[in-house]
Amino acid sequence: MKTLIIIPAYNEEGSIAAVIRDIHQHAPSVDVIVINDGSSDRTEQCAINAGARVLTLPYNVGIGGGMQTGYMYAKQHNYDIAIQMDADGQHLAEELPKLIAKAEHYDLVIGSRYVESTSYRSSHLRRIGMIFFSGLVSMVTGQRFTDTTSGFRAAGPKVIDLYSQYYPIDYPEVEALIYLKRKGCRITEVATEMRKRETGKSSITPLKSIYYMVKVTLSVLMSAMRYDRTVVSK
């Protein structure tokens, strides 16, 4: 199985090298591509030195546009599996084999912080948001997800193709799920350990989290109405 790890990075010079080294150590056979989303620091150089291929976007296109670039690359180079990982080190490379193993039987595998017991603990507010989105997504798709905002995901060929065509621009995780379900994809979750972020800080401020909730809720409802339900998986 030809596997590609997609790591979108925006000003992550402090952590990117360690993430890439971890991947090479735990999954030596996979290719790593870093999507440098118009960083102003040395992210590109750090990633190249650590042995990854780098796609540098000419301006900051946002997380969704960057991620989609990775999927477009995966499609053009005929990868069987594309795995998206964060550049800040919160996703652990030793969990990769779990995702890859499951990816042979599903179109999308999500590394979840909450299914079964993992040691991940988060703030109350964040927890409430997670529960709200889980409820919303279950309502719209009829499938229960424990961690709808996880950015640790493995995609098969069908999803690589779908994401190359369309991927939401900002705060994309939840809407990207609905989109796949509407297109008849088989999705599952596996429990994965996650680490507290090592460098940098969360971009979410109180005001942004309100925008986040409203924007994601709207986009979920819109995408639920956009695609018809009749498409069934093969």
Add this chain to the structure above:
Amino acid sequence: MAIYVLSVSLAFAFLLIVLELVRRQKLKEQYSLLWILFSVTLLIISFNVSIIEWVADQLGVKYAPAILFLFGLLFCFAFILHLTIVITKLTSHVLRLAQEVTILKEREVSHGQND
């Protein structure tokens, strides 16, 4: 009477400016159509104010100039909505282009290394 001369010449000047912009290719024909329609309407109303009074009467509006403000505002809203639709389309085109260029650039670099 001065106000009639003023409003007619303003409307006429506006129409001329729009047409001149299209001639110089500073404004695309498809976007100019709404403006031409707007300035022609303005011109007609300036020539014949009784049209406004007639419309106001039909709609039961007591203060006729209010009709002007109403349709002026509605036109602005419609045009701004049209503009944000255009911006949305442009944004997604630019994004797609940036993505394609980025992938092409990487391919060129990696092929260069192989040669």
